[in-house]
Amino acid sequence: MSNSLRERLLDEMKAIRTVDCHSHTALRRDYYKIRQRSLFTMMAYFEREIQNATGKSSSKLYEGAESDDERWERLKPVLDRCRNMSYWRHNIVTYRELFDFEDNELTDDNWRALNERIVERTAEANWYEHVTNDVCNLETQVRNVPWFEDWEPEYFTCTLRMESALMLYNADTREGLEKHVKRSLTDLSRLKAGLIELIERYQQRGSVGIKLAHAYRRTLHSEDVPESVAARVFERALAGEGLSWPERKQLEDHIIFFLAKVASELDLVFQIHTGVQGNWGNVPESNPLHLIPLIHANRSTRFDLFHAGYPFSRHIGMLAKHSANVWLNMAWMYVITMEGSRQSLSEWIDLVPGDRLLGFGSDVRWPEMIYGHLVMARSCIADVLAQKVERDFLSEEAAVSLLHQMLRDNAVALYGLPAEAV
Numbered sequence: 053m054s055n056s057l058r059e060r061l062l063d064e065m066k067a068i069r070t071v072d073c074h075s076h077t078a079l080r081r082d083y084y085k086i087r088q089r090s091l092f093t094m095m096a097y098f099e100r101e102i103q104n105a106t107g108k109s110s111s112k113l114y115e116g117a118e119s120d121d122e123r124w125e126r127l128k129p130v131l132d133r134c135r136n137m138s139y140w141r142h143n144i145v146t147y148r149e150l151f152d153f154e155d156n157e158l159t160d161d162n163w164r165a166l167n168e169r170i171v172e173r174t175a176e177a178n179w180y181e182h183v184t185n186d187v188c189n190l191e192t193q194v195r196n197v198p199w200f201e202d203w204e205p206e207y208f209t210c211t212l213r214m215e216s217a218l219m220l221y222n223a224d225t226r227e228g229l230e231k232h233v234k235r236s237l238t239d240l241s242r243l244k245a246g247l248i249e250l251i252e253r254y255q256q257r258g259s260v261g262i263k264l265a266h267a268y269r270r271t272l273h274s275e276d277v278p279e280s281v282a283a284r285v286f287e288r289a290l291a292g293e294g295l296s297w298p299e300r301k302q303l304e305d306h307i308i309f310f311l312a313k314v315a316s317e318l319d320l321v322f323q324i325h326t327g328v329q330g331n332w333g334n335v336p337e338s339n340p341l342h343l344i345p346l347i348h349a350n351r352s353t354r355f356d357l358f359h360a361g362y363p364f365s366r367h368i369g370m371l372a373k374h375s376a377n378v379w380l381n382m383a384w385m386y387v388i389t390m391e392g393s394r395q396s397l398s399e400w401i402d403l404v405p406g407d408r409l410l411g412f413g414s415d416v417r418w419p420e421m422i423y424g425h426l427v428m429a430r431s432c433i434a435d436v437l438a439q440k441v442e443r444d445f446l447s448e449e450a451a452v453s454l455l456h457q458m459l460r461d462n463a464v465a466l467y468g469l470p471a472e473a474v
């Protein structure tokens with residue numbers, strides 16, 4: 053019985069035109085410029101495991117290799133150690149689902165044929181379009197767009213990445229913004245006006261939000277630092293004085309609170325990276341509970357919190373339960389850990405209204421990897437919902453409506469996407 057329910061849920065999901073709630077996918081025009089698309093270049097997060105296991109990036113690992121045979125000999129020992137890891141299974145799923153790979157492991161006997169298929173297929177002129185549109189069946193990808201960059205609206209919806217706004221004590225960063233908005237940012241109030249102008253320009257072109265990923269390099273904790281304190285610190289930066297970290301943090305915190313207010317005033321979503329960092333990340337700094345002062349002080353700002361705050365996914369569930377302005381975004385999660393994804397979702401469904409759960413965000417560069425991720429996502433969501441129906445007194449009707457909410461409807465509502473029926 054549970055098997056057939058799981059199957060029904062999977063079928064239902066395949067028909068949903070999914071909104072990808074967090075994307076870094078290469079633009080189509082850039083994709084075909086990448087010269088070597090192969091088994092060895094098409095990596096997603098396993099790249100980080102290569103670095104962790106060997107101390108080298110994959111380009112360093114393959115440096116000097118003159119053939120794919122040599123590259124394979126260098127990759128093999130990494131796989132021997134790390135093939136159990138979820139970031140590698142993401143690759144295997146992608147190979148099986150998109151490149152007719154029929155085995156469960158890469159071996160001396162099968163890698164060459166797979167490599168040839170990848171090279172061949174990815175060279176087809178309609179491949180990019182086929183993968184994102186026909187195979188993934190995506191409505192749009194909410195794409196993280198760095199300052200001054202562009203996107204392709206036929207595939208993407210923009211949110212503007214804002215870490216640079218926290219670093220305007222750096223002369224280079226400041227001059228870049230000055231050039232772009234064509235005005236000098238000679239004090240804190242001019243600086244803020246410049247930021248608003250930048251954000252509004254993107255909004256006029258269709259951007260639906262702003263994004264911060266500062267948890268990669270500093271604590272998520274920030275305080276509402278008074279304007280006068282931040283203005284003095286900025287003056288000192290303008291005078292070319294070196295700032296200590298506590299001083300820089302005062303200015304950064306002030307700008308973070310300012311951005312939260314701007315997001316509310318302009319009706320933009322405020323996306324924030326929480327949890328999971330890169331190698332050597334300072335894990336406690338990424339705890340989403342550090343955001344409480346910001347979230348409480350900005351109750352009319354809609355916060356879209358990423359990556360289940362993993363490993364603080366239970367904490368972020370309670371944070372969202374108690375904060376009606378927080379949406380929980382599963383971006384990146386299924387390739388980090390399928391089991392952690394299932395546990396997070398299963399608890400959140402007990403805790404948080406169904407209209408504040410965002411079930412999928414690809415968070416990868418290659419369109420092919422979106423599909424591998426989506427297959428893993430659907431599998432986890434089907435496991436969780438089938439079990440909720442079977443054990444936790446959730447009705448099948450509620451489970452089916454959650455699928456639509458999590459994979460599409462909530463994102464359409466939150467980001468204000470055109471809501472034409474599928």
Ligand SMILES: [Zn+2]
Nearest residue numbers: 074076196415
């Ligand atoms: Zn991301």
